[in-house]
Structure formats: structure tokens, C-alpha cells
Amino acid sequence: MHFGSACLAAQGSEAQYQRAASLGERLRGAVRGADLGYRWSEDGSRLWFERPGEDGKPAAFEIVVKTGERVASTSLDEIEADSPWALRLEPTRAWARTRRNGARVQLRFVNRTEGALELEWLDGSGSAKSYGTVAAGESRVQDTVAGHLWRVSTEGGESEALGMIEAPAGGGAVFVDGPAGRGEERRRPRRGESGPDAEELDIQVPEGERRVGRPSMAPDGKHVAYLFETAGEHREVTLVEAAPSDQLQPRAQTFRYDKPGDALDVRMPRAFSVESGEEVELDRGQFPDPWSIRDLHWSEDGTRLYFVHVQRGHRVVKLIELDVRSGVTRAVIDERPETFFDYANKLYVRHLEATDEVLWMSERSGWNHLYRVNRSTGEVASLTTGLGEETVVRAVESVDEEARTVRLRLRGLYPDQDPYHDHFARIDIDTGAATPLTFADGTHSLEFSPDGAAYVATWQRVDHAPVRELRRSSDGGLIAELSRADASAASNVLARLPARFVAPGRDGKTPIHGILHWPSDFDPSRRYPVIEEIYAGPHDAHVPKTFRLNREPQRLAELGFIVVQIDGMGTNWRSKAFHDVAWKNLADAGFPDRIAWMKAAAQQYPEMDLTRVGIYGGSAGGQNAMRAVLDHATFYRAAAADCGCHDNRMDKVWWNELWMGWPVDDSYLASSNLEHASRLAGALLLTVGAMDRNVDPSSTMQVVQALIEADKDFDLIVFPSGGHGAGSSKYGRRRRDDFFIRNLYGHEPRLESPPASHPLPQTNAPR
Structure with a gap:
């Protein structure tokens, strides 16, 4: 039983801090088969994949895609250079960078050269970060994410880039024999872009203006x-x-x-x-x-x-x-x-020249859908409004103009599932007829074969380990289940997996979705303070939907808290009305829905003590967290706000004008923590990185000045060399942990034997 020793490690003790710090190590190996590899043959006719074997080691198979026939194969660790499943470096490209994030995978780099090799990860801006070396004749397994870009170079002062590899879904073995060759420094212009004639035209530039971007030449x-x-x-x-x-x-x-x-x-x-x-x-x-x-x-x-x-x-x-x-x-x-x-997420246009049409995304119906519009007549045909009452288009994945089909990523496709689950379907552009490609009760990702005839569908939930299926593209039919990750050993570490919970929001009817994280030494006979991790940025929905046990909320829960994450109104990917709550109203942050959700959760889980509620967040979440103790201090006792954009007039233009509008009006003042700092009525920890280039750190310092002028008590930590998110650094997390122990348990943290009973500290507004 997990809670047998709960009383031996009093809440907030040094032992509990050590247990929280060791969470990742304790969970190592608790999930089998979540990150096993797979690889398509060049023609897409076969699939190589791994699944957990009876001895606990990965077992490899090959499957004939057309028939589903399965035969034993060579494991990832045993793949040789002449195997059809071996990976090779691609030529180095100028301005290369990581462009997408997929599932966690592993790459095995095999050094077949005479010297040591350096492995570098290229981030989203193209900057390289070294991940060490591989000695000559040796190999090394590197954890990574599908879609991430890795560069391999010779080691030393006269290093030479040998090539790069984008981690494929499923990972694989990369054999390095030498340079992969030189890549194209310039790509061919796409239709409508500049050619030499356009560049050479003598175009008069008006005074006070400059030409930007590429010229676009008519066909x-x-x-x-x-x-x-x-x-x-x-x-x-x-x-x-x-x-x-x-x-x-x-x-x-x-x-x-x-x-x-x-x-x-x-x-x-x-x-x-x-x-x-x-x-x-x-x-x-x-x-x-x-x-x-x-x-x-x-x-x-x-x-x-x-x-x-x-x-x-x-x-x-x-x-x-x-x-x-x-x-x-x-x-x-x-x-x-x-x-x-919402131009940042829902602006999509694709011209169909053959029929004088355009595909266009719009929320005109109250939900985000895809439409076909005749460019000459303006006639509009909806392609997706018939998919379901609460279905929204999350993204257009691909368009096949010849077949007149479009593949979409959708949410809300199945009424009996979480509306935030990603699902996929192929839509006929002419009729709107849909062919669903995913079916299971979970959020999905797809990886198609080179010939497009089949795909691997991976689905999972926060409470369900990943399952991989091989399916036909023509009708979504199941060819074979490839692997099913086993998380049963996690019960030896965690008392409970994260729990999904749904409750009505402020209107008493709209479902609000969230999750709960429990301490690993959870004792159902006790009552625990509750901490909410908040990020209410309207650009997305933020509650995790994938299976991962070692998240920050779980680490925090190890200190004796129940930690919750909730998507309230004002966040993205539900109805337009749900999203519109944020319009000129970022101060709302979905708090009425969050509070209603927690009250409903406490009815089902009475171990939640709603007289001791804390909240933390960073960036927009920092603004949200502080707002909780300005407007809702009768519910939230303590807030930790990191790098908050506390006044939207101080933050970057694109994000804030999108939700708050332009010109700047009184709504900015109404949502400003700066303007309402005197209302502080709870414990507050402010953290900020002095070198934050994302959110102007002056925003936090202006709030500090306003709190001083209002004679309010608060804590402040400035990280002199810290950037955005400095409050989530190792030191910042430890200070945040201490803050919550003091304000929700009422004693000093990391004591060997904290007192059995203790009064809670007084805040700016005693409760």
C-alpha cells in the first residue's frame, strides 16, 4: 500500500523534498513499450516495429502491410548497416532547424568512422546544442523527439559537419560512415515566387518605404x-x-x-x-x-x-x-x-486553381470549420459542419487536389469522448463525405507510409499508456495492433495515475475538463491542500492529453498536495462563444469555471481541502496566478506568479492585441494587475528573470512598486541573469515549494519533524 508510511514523512519535511526530487528516477522503467521504434520500407509495403517481449526486452517484427502477415525481425540494437531498416545521414542544409515535435523516440548513432563524432541538437531557431561524442567504432542511444533535427560532426577544432538526420517517428539506427554530401543552399522557387527576371526589374521604391520579402511573379x-x-x-x-x-x-x-x-x-x-x-x-x-x-x-x-x-x-x-x-x-x-x-491559429487558405475555388477556415457558424468558396461567385459550401455538433477543425494536414480530398485534424469528433482529443478524418472536397481515420478513446497522432496506403495511429490519454495500430488509408480499417505500452509497474510508485474529471462551468451546463495529480504516498483518510497550475492563454487549450507520469504537477504533488490543471472558458478549441470569454477580458482567466470545477471535484474526492488552495503559473499564467488573489482571494489563499505580463499594455503587441483589441482602450486597464494591485488579498510570490526577452520584466517591477505603494506584503525573487521562465529553474521551484508549504501547511519547509498541527499564516486578507 502506498499510504502506509504517509505519517512517517510529515508534509513538507526534508524526506518529502527528497522524494519529490527523486520522482523521475523512481519512475524510470515503470512504463514498458511507450517509446519503441518502427520504420517503413521505402515503398511502404512493409513495416518494421518493436514491441515489449516476454523477457522485458524489445522484440522486433516485420509486417506485410497489405496482408498483415507478421514475421520476427532484427531489433533496433541489432540492425546492421546493410539492413533495409538502417538510417543514413542527409546532406547538411543551410538554415536547418527543428520544425516539429512528435512522440518521444530513440536514435542509435553508430560511428563507423576512424574518429570521434559530436552529436548536436538543432533547436527551433537553428542554434546547436552539443550532446556529447561517440567514439570511433562505438554506438550510442540518444533520447529525442520525432521531428527533432540532429547534426553529426567530426570532433575537434577543425570539425566538419558530416550530415544531419530528422528523427523519424519510431526512431531508428543511424550509421555514420562519412560525409553525406553537400545540400542545396537554395531551394527552387515555388509557383508565384521570384525568378531572375523579377529580381532584376528596376522598380521605383517610394520615399519612406522599402521592399520586403520575395517578389511574386504571375504565371x-x-x-x-x-x-x-x-x-x-x-x-x-x-x-x-x-x-x-x-x-x-x-x-x-x-x-x-x-x-x-x-x-x-x-x-x-x-x-x-x-x-x-x-x-x-x-x-x-x-x-x-x-x-x-x-x-x-x-x-x-x-x-x-x-x-x-x-x-x-x-x-x-x-x-x-x-x-x-x-x-x-x-x-x-x-x-x-x-x-x-483568431488569425494566429485558424487562418487557412488554399487555392484550387483547377476549379476556381479556395479552401478557407472560419468560425462563422460558432465552431471552427473548413469551407469551399468559389472565387468568382462567392458561393460557399461547408465541408465539416456535418461532422458533429461540437466538432472543430484543429488543422489541415494535407490536400490532394487530384483526388479532391483533404485530411484534417479534428477535435470533438466523438460526442462521448474528451472534446480535446485529436482525431483525424479524410473529407471529400466536393461532397463533404467523411472517412474517419481514428476511433479509439484517446488523443491521436498519425505517421503515413511512403506510398500513403497505410499509417500508424498512436493513441493515448493521461490515464492510458500509448497504443500503436497499423491501419489502411482507404477506409481507416485496422490491419494490426502493433504495440500496447504497459504501465502496470507505475502502481509500485504512484498511488494513482492522473485522473480526468469533468464538471459544469459557470453556466451550470458547459462541460469543463481538467485533471488531478495525487501524492505517491496518498492517504485517502487525510485531507490535502489543493494547488492549481494555471495557464489560461487564449491561444490554445493547455491541460495535457498525452500519457506522461513525470510532469511538474506530479513532482509538486509529492510534497503533500493535490495538484489540478483545468481548461476554463476563454481558452481555445471549443466553441467560438467559449473562446470569446477572453475578448477584452483576460482578467477573467476562466476563474468562475475553475472554481466550480474544483468544488465539484471535492464532492467526488473529499480528500481535497478547499480551505487551503494555492495557484501558480508563468508568463500569461503568471498574470492569471496573481489575478487569483486580486479577484478571488476568498477561494485562493496563495499565488506564485512567474514572469507575468501583469499589464497587457507592457507585453508583446501581437499576442495582446489579438485578445484585447486595438486601439488600446479601458479594457486593458480592467485586466491590468498593476491597476488593481491594491486589491491583493492573499499571499503572493513574484519571480522574474531580469533578462527576460519574452515578457518585459518591467511589468513585474511595476507591480512591485504598486504593491509597495499600497503597503501590501509579498515576496519577490529577481533572477539577475535569468530569462523567461526563471521561476521554473531548480532554485525557483524550490522557493515556490517552500512558499506553498508555509502558506498552505503553516510551517517552515524541510524540517526533520514538522509540527503535527499548526495555524495557517495570516495573509493580506485574513480568512
């Missing part, structure tokens, strides 16, 4: 379009690094950082005759105050230029058609939601 070569930019204010932020690691004296860093309401760069399209160089006089009345002009596209005959206009304030989005023969512009599509158009 017939008669016209070319450019974007011209007028410079805005270009606000700068200066940070002072008080304790540099390489020198004694402080130094300043200054960088561009536009904020809400600033005068921004403005881009406008201009079209020119290639023969004469004369500009096409066009009517710009259709696209005033542009936030962005994007997705330039020419009609097949070169007479019409299309582009997307997002108006500043994000309440008007249009697909504009420019007839270059006359200069006349018109709106093919004109979206004008009452609140905001």
Missing part, C-alpha cells in the same frame, strides 16, 4: 507583385544584466519590442507591369489599417492577384482579389466577427 510573366513597408515606431526595451557570467561590470541589452498601441510597420501590396515597369493603380479601400498582408497567390492566367488582409484589431479578415488589368480590388471573403478572428 504568364506579365506582372509582378511586391510588398512595400513603411516603418513604424520600433519601440526598444533595454535590459540590464547586473551579474554577467563573463565580467564584473553590468551590461545593457537593447532590442526591438513593439507593444500594444504602438505605431507599427505597415505593409502594402504593389503590382507592376514587367514589360513597362509601370505600377498598376489599385484601389486600397478594401484593405485599410493592415496588421498583415499575406498569402500572395496568382490565378493561373496571371490576371488576378489574391492576398489575405488582416486588419489591425483582428476583427476584419478578407481574401482580396486584385484584377491587374483594371486595378479593381474586391473582397472574395469578408470575415467580420463581433469579437476577434
Whole structure:
């Protein structure tokens, strides 16, 4: 039993801190078969895969995709260089970087050269991080994520990049014999991009403007379009690094950082005759105050230029058609939601030249769907509104113009499942008929065979380890179950897996989804303080849906807390009305739904003590966490807020204007923690990295000044060299842990024998 020793390690003791720190080590090996590999043959006719064997070691198989016939094969550790399943380095590419994140996998690097090799991971910006070396003749298994890019180089001062590999789904064995060759430094221009003629045109640039981006050449070569930019204010932020690691004296860093309401760069399209160089006089009345002009596209005959206009304030989005023969512009599509158009996540346009149509994403029905629009007549046909009452399109995965089908990632496809589960379906562009590709009660990811005839579907939940299935693309039919991860050994470490819970929100009917994490020494006869990890950013939904036991909330729970994560109203990927709660109202943060959810959860789980509730979060979550003890201190006793954007006027322009609108108005003041700091009525820990380039750290310091002027008690930790998220560093986590032990258990942390009973400390507003 897990709770037999609960009383031996009093809450917040040094022993509990050590147990929390050892969580990852204690869970090592607790899940078998979650990260086993698989690999397609070049023609897609066979699949090599691993699954847990009876002896606990991976067993490898090959499967004939067409028949499902299965035969024993060579394991990942035994794959030889001449195996059809071996991986090779690809040529090094300029500006290469990691572009996607998939499931956790392993790569086995086999060094067949005469010298040591250095392994480097290339992050999302292309920066390289060394992960050590592999000696000549040796091999090494590297944990990674499908889609991550790795570069292999010779070791030493005169190092040479030999090549790179993008980790495939399932991982694999990479054999390095020598250089992979030199990659293409320049890709071929796509249709509508510049060719040499466009670059050489002598185009007059108006005073005060500059040409930006690539010119877009019409297919017939008669016209070319450019974007011209007028410079805005270009606000700068200066940070002072008080304790540099390489020198004694402080130094300043200054960088561009536009904020809400600033005068921004403005881009406008201009079209020119290639023969004469004369500009096409066009009517710009259709696209005033542009936030962005994007997705330039020419009609097949070169007479019409299309582009997307997002108006500043994000309440008007249009697909504009420019007839270059006359200069006349018109709106093919004109979206004008009452609140905001989520251009950052839901703007999708794909032109179908053969039928003079465009695929367009919109929430005009109240849910995010995909539409087919005739560019000439404006006739609209919905492709996905018939899929289900609460189905939303999460993303367009691929379009097959010849077959007239589109593959979509969907949420809410099955009414009896969690609406945040990712599912997939193929849709007929002409009829809207759907072929579901995923079926299980879990969130899915897909990996297709090279010929597209089959795919591996991996599904999982927070309370269900991953299952991999091989399915047919034609009808989604099951060919074979490949592997089923075994998490039974986790019960030797955790008293309970994370639990899913659903309860009505503020309106008494809308389902609100969340999860609970329990201490590994959980004792059902006791009552535990509750801590919420919050991130209410409207750009996404944030409660985990995949299976992973060693998350930060579980580590925190080890100290004697029940930790919860909830997606309240105002977050993304439900109905438009659900999302709209955030419009000009970031202060709301879904708190009425979160509180209702916790009260309902406590009815089912009476071990939750709602007289002792804490909350923590970073970035937008930092703003949310502090707001909890400004507006809801009768429920939340203590809040830890890291790197918060405490006043949305101080934060980056794109994120804040998307949800708060433009021009800046009184709604910004209403959602500002700075303006309402005097209402603080709970314990507050503020942390900030002085070198944060994501959220201006002055936002936290302004709140600090306001709290001082209001004579409020609070704690502040400044990380002089810390960046964004410094409060989640090892030191920051330890101080946050201490803060919650003091304020939710009422005694000093890490004592050998904490008192059996103790009064809770007084906060800014005694309860």
C-alpha cells in the first residue's frame, strides 16, 4: 500500500523534498513499450516495429502491410548497416532547424568512422546544442523527439559537419560512415515566387518605404507583385544584466519590442507591369489599417492577384482579389466577427486553381470549420459542419487536389469522448463525405507510409499508456495492433495515475475538463491542500492529453498536495462563444469555471481541502496566478506568479492585441494587475528573470512598486541573469515549494519533524 508510511514523512519535511526530487528516477522503467521504434520500407509495403517481449526486452517484427502477415525481425540494437531498416545521414542544409515535435523516440548513432563524432541538437531557431561524442567504432542511444533535427560532426577544432538526420517517428539506427554530401543552399522557387527576371526589374521604391520579402511573379510573366513597408515606431526595451557570467561590470541589452498601441510597420501590396515597369493603380479601400498582408497567390492566367488582409484589431479578415488589368480590388471573403478572428491559429487558405475555388477556415457558424468558396461567385459550401455538433477543425494536414480530398485534424469528433482529443478524418472536397481515420478513446497522432496506403495511429490519454495500430488509408480499417505500452509497474510508485474529471462551468451546463495529480504516498483518510497550475492563454487549450507520469504537477504533488490543471472558458478549441470569454477580458482567466470545477471535484474526492488552495503559473499564467488573489482571494489563499505580463499594455503587441483589441482602450486597464494591485488579498510570490526577452520584466517591477505603494506584503525573487521562465529553474521551484508549504501547511519547509498541527499564516486578507 502506498499510504502506509504517509505519517512517517510529515508534509513538507526534508524526506518529502527528497522524494519529490527523486520522482523521475523512481519512475524510470515503470512504463514498458511507450517509446519503441518502427520504420517503413521505402515503398511502404512493409513495416518494421518493436514491441515489449516476454523477457522485458524489445522484440522486433516485420509486417506485410497489405496482408498483415507478421514475421520476427532484427531489433533496433541489432540492425546492421546493410539492413533495409538502417538510417543514413542527409546532406547538411543551410538554415536547418527543428520544425516539429512528435512522440518521444530513440536514435542509435553508430560511428563507423576512424574518429570521434559530436552529436548536436538543432533547436527551433537553428542554434546547436552539443550532446556529447561517440567514439570511433562505438554506438550510442540518444533520447529525442520525432521531428527533432540532429547534426553529426567530426570532433575537434577543425570539425566538419558530416550530415544531419530528422528523427523519424519510431526512431531508428543511424550509421555514420562519412560525409553525406553537400545540400542545396537554395531551394527552387515555388509557383508565384521570384525568378531572375523579377529580381532584376528596376522598380521605383517610394520615399519612406522599402521592399520586403520575395517578389511574386504571375504565371504568364506579365506582372509582378511586391510588398512595400513603411516603418513604424520600433519601440526598444533595454535590459540590464547586473551579474554577467563573463565580467564584473553590468551590461545593457537593447532590442526591438513593439507593444500594444504602438505605431507599427505597415505593409502594402504593389503590382507592376514587367514589360513597362509601370505600377498598376489599385484601389486600397478594401484593405485599410493592415496588421498583415499575406498569402500572395496568382490565378493561373496571371490576371488576378489574391492576398489575405488582416486588419489591425483582428476583427476584419478578407481574401482580396486584385484584377491587374483594371486595378479593381474586391473582397472574395469578408470575415467580420463581433469579437476577434483568431488569425494566429485558424487562418487557412488554399487555392484550387483547377476549379476556381479556395479552401478557407472560419468560425462563422460558432465552431471552427473548413469551407469551399468559389472565387468568382462567392458561393460557399461547408465541408465539416456535418461532422458533429461540437466538432472543430484543429488543422489541415494535407490536400490532394487530384483526388479532391483533404485530411484534417479534428477535435470533438466523438460526442462521448474528451472534446480535446485529436482525431483525424479524410473529407471529400466536393461532397463533404467523411472517412474517419481514428476511433479509439484517446488523443491521436498519425505517421503515413511512403506510398500513403497505410499509417500508424498512436493513441493515448493521461490515464492510458500509448497504443500503436497499423491501419489502411482507404477506409481507416485496422490491419494490426502493433504495440500496447504497459504501465502496470507505475502502481509500485504512484498511488494513482492522473485522473480526468469533468464538471459544469459557470453556466451550470458547459462541460469543463481538467485533471488531478495525487501524492505517491496518498492517504485517502487525510485531507490535502489543493494547488492549481494555471495557464489560461487564449491561444490554445493547455491541460495535457498525452500519457506522461513525470510532469511538474506530479513532482509538486509529492510534497503533500493535490495538484489540478483545468481548461476554463476563454481558452481555445471549443466553441467560438467559449473562446470569446477572453475578448477584452483576460482578467477573467476562466476563474468562475475553475472554481466550480474544483468544488465539484471535492464532492467526488473529499480528500481535497478547499480551505487551503494555492495557484501558480508563468508568463500569461503568471498574470492569471496573481489575478487569483486580486479577484478571488476568498477561494485562493496563495499565488506564485512567474514572469507575468501583469499589464497587457507592457507585453508583446501581437499576442495582446489579438485578445484585447486595438486601439488600446479601458479594457486593458480592467485586466491590468498593476491597476488593481491594491486589491491583493492573499499571499503572493513574484519571480522574474531580469533578462527576460519574452515578457518585459518591467511589468513585474511595476507591480512591485504598486504593491509597495499600497503597503501590501509579498515576496519577490529577481533572477539577475535569468530569462523567461526563471521561476521554473531548480532554485525557483524550490522557493515556490517552500512558499506553498508555509502558506498552505503553516510551517517552515524541510524540517526533520514538522509540527503535527499548526495555524495557517495570516495573509493580506485574513480568512
